[in-house]
Amino acid sequence: MGRPGWTLWVVVVLIGDSLAGPYRPDAEPGPLETNNIEELEVPPELDGAMSDAELVPHHYPAQRAAKVAVHYLNTRHASPYSCIELNRVHKASLEDLGQAGKKYRLQISLKECVSNTDLGQCLAEVLFPGEQEQRAPQVQCSCEGLKKLNNRAEEDALFQRLNTSNSPLSGSNIPDSYGNIAPEMKPMWHLGAAAASFVMLKESNESTLYNMAQVANFTQLETENDQLRFKYHILLHDMISQEILHWKLLVAWSPAGGVSVPQADWEPKCHHCELPLAKSTPEATKPSSAS
């Protein structure tokens, strides 16, 4: 056979062989995407502070802190038609402030969960107060993509429908045991998750990782001050202790006013059970009732 054929063969084989090279995993899961976030100016109080310890983004300390930032963002932005979830932690560092607590600095990317769209990146600071203080974490965020969240038309329609309806809306087991949610219950599920974010934010510390497991039930109450009001019984799941925590919430919502939680009460598992003991990490900490 002639030379050209042979050469072409070798070329084809070599090309294919290089494509089929052995898998060599990266040390970290994939390169950081470059992005066009404006650099925040370092706030004055941080100048001259102790240098931050760099954290591995996919390890648990950064992941737990990022979750807290997401709870915070959901208290501000979530609604019956939108919720925010963590996409990835890109960079993280931790500053030990001694008695003042621990401050995490995070670069995270977010997704909108209802539409499954990209919400871009955030710079977040999460301060877990020191043990002396029984306070909620303090969170600050600077995000580029949250202006995209706009479901005003749907929210107005829902508000109108519920405000003028003759019979108060109620529901239970959302999602059900099979993970299913009736379409008309989806906004009420998202509203429950938005309300749950207030509790999850307040109850979070470095040894918790909260998600809402289920809306056990909800009932619509009388509208007050142009806000729809609901009683919600929600179940939170803490990944670290693996406990399911029952909370009863009073939830208020309007498209203009957003979501608020005027009252939240933790329900113990059973009457004769002891309160979960406050222990050192990683077991469950004693929840306090939010005001």
Add this chain to the structure above:
Amino acid sequence: MWKDNMMITVGLAFLILCMQNIDCTSDKLTQDGITWNYNYTRYHPMSEISDWMERVASENPELVSSSVYGETFEGRNITFLKIGLGSEGREKKAIWMDCGIHAREWIAPAFCQWFVKEILQRYQTDEKLNEMLKNMDFYVTPVLNIDGYMFSWFNESTRLWRKSRSIPPEGCWCHGVDLNRNFNAYWGTVGVSRDCCQNTYCGSGPVSEKEAEAVTQFVGSRVDQILCFLTIHSAGQLLLMPYGHPQISAPNYDELKAVGQAAAAAMKAVHGMVYRVGTSPEILYANSGSSRDWARLIGIPFSYTFELRDTGEFGHLLPENQIQPACEEAFEGARTIITYVHDKAFHNRTEIGAVGATRAFWATVLASCLATMYLL
């Protein structure tokens, strides 16, 4: 003459590209072995899973047998399906997979059933799978914590039960032990509760629970045979390596990490879902007494906990319309690990991923083409 060469070149180039990009043989799925309408994209109660196991074994006797290897607290048989070719009278190397050690993690038993179904559909046409089934047996336990699983089906209020259903110990008043804190692996030291009402209660002592004892007895007596121990959970989208104790490192940490990352890459390739890889104290939390740790401790070189979908939106209440995609990606992850473990044992080959097999194929194609050319 020139045209002949061109045709040979193009034809074989096409064939080679095909083998690289997709495993062509696995596209030819047959329905052999699964001839009735069992719905793998629905959650099934225990009675249906038991019936399914019986039927799979009786309808595929050349490939599948079932065995009871222990009892739950409430006296139910714990059964595995043993899947392999030519297994009669041979002590083969083996892969262990268990699902449903935690009752509420329903996607896990769904995956074990899916996994078996995939094997039955592919084994006659997927050469690699066929080879692995000849060399190894797969022990698959679709539901380990049967009492707990059945309790989670009882009504809506029991759906999120996690533990076994053993009776309260002296001085306490709640049922159940966290089976994945009950194994004899640094038992009771970290990431556990001593309060019987808590969900990480580790029991009154190591292997106090009959379900943990069943696994300990069976796997423990076959340590030299078992190449790989996979235990399937939800949720979190994680591949956890030994050990759960923050100060103890597995001797083959680097290899476990590399293989785990290859599996995660294979999983991501299916539907874009990210699975993080690491030890439990690195990426989730410290814990002791897990079955994964115990398996590594007694000498099984590859041991992983799969935490399947999702990352918190539905958690354990994963919708049925996600069963298929979750199982598809988990299958690729499991297959990556199993293939590596097999090739290391039987071909002394430690290139990671199916690409290793492709390379071998490449070499064969080239050799045979060169031979053909010289003959022409």
